Amino acid sequence: MKFKNKIVHIILILFCLLFILPLLMIFSGSFENQSQLTENLEPVFKSVNSESKARWYVIPMYPTLKSYVEILFDSPEFFIMFWNSCKLVFPILLGQLIVNTPAAWGFARYDFKWKNTLFTLYIVLMLMPFQSTMVSNYIVLNYLKLLNTRSGIIFPAIFSTLSVFIMYRFFKGIPKTVIEAARMDGAGEFQIFVTIGIPMGAPGIASAMVLGFLEYWSMIEQPLAFLEDKTLWPLSLYTPDITPELTGVYLVSSVIILIPTLLIFLTGQKYLEKGIQASGLKE
Incomplete structure (x- = not known):
């Protein structure tokens, strides 16, 4: 019974992480350098070859407050x-x-x-x-x-x-x-x-x-x-x-x-x- 409870808890935690992930992406992206965002999301905005994929880093590579200052x-x-x-x-x-x-x-x-x-x-x-x-x-x-x-x-x-x-x-x-x-x-x-x-x-x-x-x-x-x-x-x-x-x-x-x-x-x-x-x- 305890083993089943642990499995249920693990599944619930995974679902929670799945739902929280978009919020984490928005929050981390708000601190990312604009040039890095443009580079990461280039496949989304431009027509590129099908092998290219957009990238996203949970921890910003070049954190900045420039976008916050602009807003x-x-x-x-x-x-x-x-x-x-x-x-x-x-x-x-x-x-x-x-x-x-x-x-x-x-x-x-x-x-x-x-x-x-x-x-x-x-x-x-x-x-x-x-x-x-x-x-x-x-x-x-x-x-x-x-x-x-x-x-x-x-x-x-x-x-x-x-x-x-x-x-x-x-x-x-x-x-x-x-x-x-x-x-x-x-x-x-x-x-x-x-x-x-x-x-x-x-x-x-x-x-x-x-x-x-x-x-x-x-x-x-x-x-x-x-x-x-x-x-x-x-x-x-x-x-x-x-x-x-x-x-x-x-x-x-x-x-x-x-x-x-x-x-x-x-x-x-x-x-x-x-x-x-x-x-x-x-x-």
Whole structure:
């Protein structure tokens, strides 16, 4: 049995290394000298004989910070797009806290007509890809004159059904006896929500916020579809033309874009795991 466990652990470690390898390549490549990158990737960008192969070194042969200097000090558009991302992501998360938290509480703690039907509709909307609703969203946003504005990205995202679904599972797990005891003590519904629901459902709320950040920090389709003005584009669309001369800049931008996502993931990992576990539970 122990031998089988060791084999399983070895296989899992190999898979982990396989998934981590692209990140290591991006990180190491961001420190590589541009001329060396061009030479290593020449078969990718140019028509050469079939025997030539691209090369990549996990440890840079000629490490340099030149590409970082170019991005951080000589590329003002990079920081403009960084703040554009902040102006989109944080209002979305704040709006989800204000709107979706009480919505999830209502689904979890109250019985009303068409509740199951409405909640099923929420789940269906959650499973639908963006492409399925892009045209209808475009028409509505155009009618409201919100196209080519940040609000056209923020308002639809605020009403994301995924965060409602995750928080619903946590609120549903609060014992009924606790709610009934609070009512017997004279607590109102809003007071119960604030003093009992939010504290006991905090892991679910945090999990929804972590997932929301991971999703909206890297969103691409919505800004491309609804934002024509490139000065409003978020950092996820900062992709300079991948040419041999800009390979280092592209790798550095990828690393910097990844850092906030990685920090948020590591900070909220335990809440994210609880959220995934809760979303898989049946009623």
